[in-house]
Amino acid sequence: MSEFHYKAIGYHGCVEAVAEKIGSDGVDAWDESKAGWLGPGIYFWDNDRGTGLWWAKHVCDKNEGESPALIKALINLDGALDLTNVFGQNVLKRLHNLTQTKPNVRKELDAVSEEGMSPIAALVQLAIKRLERKSGRTFSSIRVPVHMDETHDSMETLFLDERGDESHNGSDNSEDDPNLGLTVGFRMVILVKDKKVLEAVEVQQ
């Protein structure tokens, strides 16, 4: 049994010509992004139509004369590497720590960054490659939270200023409660590495 069961709606922003091709010829005609920030594959914004549209316009800004388009997909995330849960977040932190302790690694990651790829994503891919070599395990997709400087000033967790005020949630035992806050300033990205996980695709008008 797979260890992760989840289906997501993903939005892929692109130029109209690409959307028309996929609409007429199907998923098999979908060329993977080879210049992706998290590595090769097809990128989706997880349940985020607005960001999908924003991305489509962003792509068109860089390709004069093109019109933006949006593709909606039902994605089966069984077999995904989920970096949004606590385990995944700890993975990212440990990988980030490598950049602080290994100067040659840091130097190579600076070069990776110049190629337009996330340095931490490169370390994620390195870990996946090692895992594939060791156990033969592969991931059909990767799900990861991202922060974008272009669309957010910062990422923050929202607490009431009066956090010490026990009346904030009406509880008398607030010291025992987990210190929960709502977090803003991030989006979720799904990188599909195996097109078989795309169960349904629809070109949006």
Next chain:
Amino acid sequence: MKTQMEQDFEAILASMEAAPDEELAAELRDYRRSYSTVAKHTPRAGEVALPFRVKPSVPDVAAETNAKKLSLSTLVSGLVFVAGAAFIARHIAIKIGEGVSEPQEYTPEKTLPLHAVPDEKIVLIDQPDFGMVA
């Protein structure tokens, strides 16, 4: 309790943390180069299958020794061949009325071989500044 995937992944993380700095850097270098090859349409030095043979860093001692052992017969036959070739070349040059031909300098091709570039259209766009959230 951790899943098998989590246990496997943590073992990989531990191996990366324990790995020598240069070993991990070399893996990253290989990854970056393979990524560059597929992601960029413009080839760069060291990442293109240039049609030149790379000189081996360790010299072949046996081959060098054999190369120095020229026999007298090889030397004489070589000299005869060179003299013959020079005579014929001069004769041909005179025949076609150009006198003694000037030595031609070799000019390497300035353009990279096209077959070394992946034959596919890739639209590169500037990526926004992403950071993964942890």
